[in-house]
Amino acid sequence: MPDTPPPLAIVAADAPLRARPTNYPAPVAAMLAARLAGRQKRPLGDLFGLTNFGVNLTRLAPGAVSSLRHAHAKQDEFVYILDGCPTLVTNAGRTPLAPGMCAGFRAGSGDAHTLVNETDADVLYLEIGDRTSGDEVTYPDDDLAARFIDGQWTFSHKDGTPY
Numbered sequence: 001m002p003d004t005p006p007p008l009a010i011v012a013a014d015a016p017l018r019a020r021p022t023n024y025p026a027p028v029a030a031m032l033a034a035r036l037a038g039r040q041k042r043p044l045g046d047l048f049g050l051t052n053f054g055v056n057l058t059r060l061a062p063g064a065v066s067s068l069r070h071a072h073a074k075q076d077e078f079v080y081i082l083d084g085c086p087t088l089v090t091n092a093g094r095t096p097l098a099p100g101m102c103a104g105f106r107a108g109s110g111d112a113h114t115l116v117n118e119t120d121a122d123v124l125y126l127e128i129g130d131r132t133s134g135d136e137v138t139y140p141d142d143d144l145a146a147r148f149i150d151g152q153w154t155f156s157h158k159d160g161t162p163y
Contacts, residue, residue: 025163038064084123
C-alpha cells in the first residue's frame with residue numbers, strides 16, 4: 001500500500017497537534033506537567049516529510065514554558081516570534097521578546113535557553129532546528145541529559161543512569 005503523499009501547502013494553524021505532548025521521560029514530564037500543559041506544538045516539518053530539520057508552530061498559554069532550559073551540542077535552533085511577548089531565558093539572563101523578533105542558538109555554544117510566557121496572553125512562535133544524529137543536550141538547571149541517535153531521543157540522569 002503506497003504512502004499518502006505529503007500536502008503541497010496547508011494553513012499552519014490547522015495542522016494537527018503533536019500526538020505526544022513531550023519527549024521528556026515520564027518522571028520529568030510529570031514534574032513539568034503544569035508548565036507544559038499550556039504548550040501546544042504543531043510539527044509542520046513532519047507533515048511535509050522533512051528529515052533534515054524540523055519546524056514547529058508552538059503556542060504557549062500564560063504561565064507555560066517552551067522546554068527545560070537546555071543547550072544542544074550538534075543541533076542548531078532558531079525561534080521567530082509571531083504573536084505575544086515571551087521572555088527568553090539564557091545563560092546571559094532574561095530578554096523580553098516581541099512579535100517580529102527572533103533568536104538563534106548555535107550548536108555547541110553551551111548557551112542554554114528556554115522561552116517563558118509570563119504574560120496574560122498567548123505566545124505563538126515558529127521553532128526550527130536540525131536533526132543531526134549524535135546530538136547531546138545538557139540541562140544546566142535539571143538532573144537530565146539527552147542524546148539523539150537514529151531519530152530517537154534517549155534520556156538519562158546527569159550521572160548517566162537511564163530514566
